[in-house]
Amino acid sequence: MARCLVTGATGYIGGRLVPELLAAGHEVRCMARSPDRLRDHPWAVRTQIVRADAADPGPTRAALEGVDVAYYLIHTMGGSGQFAENDRRAAETFAAAAAQAGVRRIVYLGGLVPDERLSPHLRSRAEVGEVFLRGGVPAVVLRAAVIIGSGSASFEMLRYLTERLPVMTTPSWVGSRTQPIAVRDVLRYLTAWASVPAEVNRAFDVGGPDVLTYADMMRGYAAVAGLPHRVIIPVRVLTPRLSSLWVGLVTPVPSGIARPLVESLRNNAVCGEHDIARYVPDPETGLIGFRDAVSLALKKIKEADVATRWSSASTPGAPSDPLPTDPGWAGGSLYIERRAIRVDASPEALWQVIESIGDRNGWYSLPTAWRLRGLLDRLVGGVGLRRGRRDANRLRVGDAIDFWRVEEVRPGRLLRLRAEMRLPGLAWLELSVARSAGRTVYRQRAIFHPHGLLGHLYWWGISPFHGLIFGHMPVNVAAAAARREAAQPSRPPAGRDHLTATPDAGRSSVPGGGPGAG
Template sequence: MKCLVTGATGYIGGRLVPELLDAGHEVRCMVRSAGRLRDQPWAGRVEAVQADAADADGTRKALDGVDVAYYLIHTMGGGKDFAASDRRAAATFAAAAGDAGVRRVVYLGGLAPKEGLSPHLRSRAEVGQIFLDSGVPAVVLRAAVIIGSGSASFEMLRHLTERLPVMTTPRWVRTRTQPIAIRDVLRYLVGWATVEQEVNRSFDIGGPDVLTYAGMMHVYASVAGLPRRLIIQVPPLSPGLSSHWVGLVTPVPASIARPLVESLRNEAVCHEHDVARYVPDPPEGLIGFGDSVALALQRIKEAKVVTRWSSASTPGAPSDPLPTDPDWAGGSLYVDSRARRVKASPGALWTVIESIGGERGWYSLPVAWRARGILDRLVGGVGLRRGRRDQRHLRVGDSVDFWRVEEVEPGRLLRLRAEMRLPGLAWLELSVEHDQDGTLYRQRAVFHPRGLAGHLYWWSISPFHSLIFGRMPRNVAAAAEAETMPESMPESMPEGPLREIRPAR
């Protein structure tokens, strides 16, 4: 079966693709930036097509020859017009699927009642209905909280429970929901690729347990070996205030937490299990909530988190590539360049560079980085607490705190693009060079200001560069030297950083 997967750089899509491949299907991925798939372990087994779901011509070409199309696109934390954008994209995709003769569209939506929906759940319901009314047979799977290592819902639950032994909570912690393990979600998605009957309807999917959010926190604490949590309900906390509270306590920023919190106001319990007539339950049954938590924690412990909620691009984050022309004529660029000789092997230096951020930090003044992360969260950004998917290895598209990996050349170059809230675009490049004099560490921070605010921002933070960027070469070098001290390394090397700062042109 030939399958098209949209959202392949996201949490669900990034896990669905290898499951479809392992089931023997041919997979084509439709992404806005094909380069984001380059470092995926399954990249060589799929066809990548670059297109936007709102682009009719590009989408039509991507769907050519496809039997089953998976639509896994939904705006999280978008602006006021996110619902209209979602409707346009879904309508465009549905029309293109009809023109291409697609046999089935599979959409993963949200489980909720018909009335009193939050804006994001309402949007998901609208998108599902667009596919059901399109004329192309569609299967809309409606899920509530998805539990798996790296999912936004799981990370929110995990950090709230672990960090707050006593907590005051809003009313939504008493709302019933029916969580489902990511493994069961993927099993349903893959199963629909081979169902022969023509089906056009929605299905509720959920695990075997119905719990309140407070109940999920208690179960999580038990599975994780934590003391029972004390939960005190405070009704006045609104979803807006709750999302900011979640943003302060967990790695999930308020912009992403808000739609999750708003959806928890609605009871999300399955009213039917008809999906089992087409994709039968496994002999051992669906995965219970406690088991799904245990599986997720085990994956985290083993550092086998395949995708995370932050795998998808952050709404509103810049996507422009770094200008490579040193005499770029597209506008002003500020560049802070530094370099340092390192008494270590290139491999040891690269090991330090590739493990930067997350638990390791930024080899600079920690308080300065923490302050920048807090400031970013206060203005609605992602801050530093996103961390990393894998503490030792990076691939294009990974998030590293408030950066996104734009380029990785193993052993040589790491380029990060800023996703913090800025009046401009920013990148940080860390590279390794090796010549007759030994190993050289190079570091380059690049900023492209937008308007007067961008220029003022650069000059206002310039005095802090020596605190933030100035200490990095010395500390990175020290960490690399601690990794190894090869006998072939020269005894005497030039000490001190080599520095060049270029102002705007």
């Protein structure tokens, strides 16, 4: 068991490395300039968190005291033109402090360095790696190209470009060759170096089994995601600056991150060796291929992903899953609409209305619109509203309700339905019971995950009907609950008034709701 220090724990790799180290039995200390940013991580209570800036010698030296292995996962992606000098000085300060503290090994994750003219950010990453290799502590420098995993800036840019552009004119760098690597393999390498006994001071190229062009990766992503074949037309006149503006127009990835990524993509980035396997052997099943890595990152969006991914409700189950602390533009597009209303009824009466929704009781808003949506679904081969429900008053997971399927039931609290009508995407409807200031509250959440450009067009095409359909539901559900309560007058009314009827952009999109979307 090693005592490990992780810098950059608020970032993409660091936030996923900490639980991997803990699972391997190591002690973990996290060093952060803003420790409060770590409090939302479920693993925070199992670590020691210290406040320090890598460029500040005193606090950094104190943070490294008693540490065996120090992970340096700090790198500037945007900002001023002084970023390279700032990164170098921070690395020099950290290396010196590690030597003074008696650290046994430094592990640094940098970029794969091609034998070509480097972009400023790749040059800076290479320079930081050299600082550690020349320092007084043995260092392992892992050099990776594109990391495939939900939340990775490189992967998110690939995701949005591919999903939103069925036909695209692209810069010439789509022909550059690269060797992408799954985030699971990156974390496996990083975690292993906390236990490798040999004294090693060198850099290692790390990559997956596939060498692809960026165009190959876009087509491969489309195939895994079930999207039509992407037509890619390279245009050589687009400079890195123009390319980053183009990426910023098409995707929600900030331009300050998109530009260094684009500048790096103009270079070929293929591993020149695989010597790391002498110290960290490949798994028996081999390294994860590109398409398998994409599949793990997408996971075909199941109910559990919605709960963890967009409500920050629990811990992701794998390194390739999104984290609640990932940036708002990560994780793919999602449209969400939330509504809430106070109810003149007990929670029990409200739940009875929720649990009996659908079939003969209807959906508490514009019955004609719901019947029309069911008819349209049947015309395109869907199930429509003809299925009804198994029991008029009780639900269990797996039950069908018209063109919905019960995905989760928490009696008295939550009903989550997954849409089974024909849609260019995935949709859910959540109905829940809560208490606020001693009053009963009905909450409603409609969720839509679009599939490709057609999914976005579908959502915006039905957006004029969102307010009509979902706006009436809370009022009518509350009224039905009040009537139930009045039929059994055993409690004083809780009082009813509107709380909210507000949309939420979710991870990266503009919200709404409609009968076909959730």
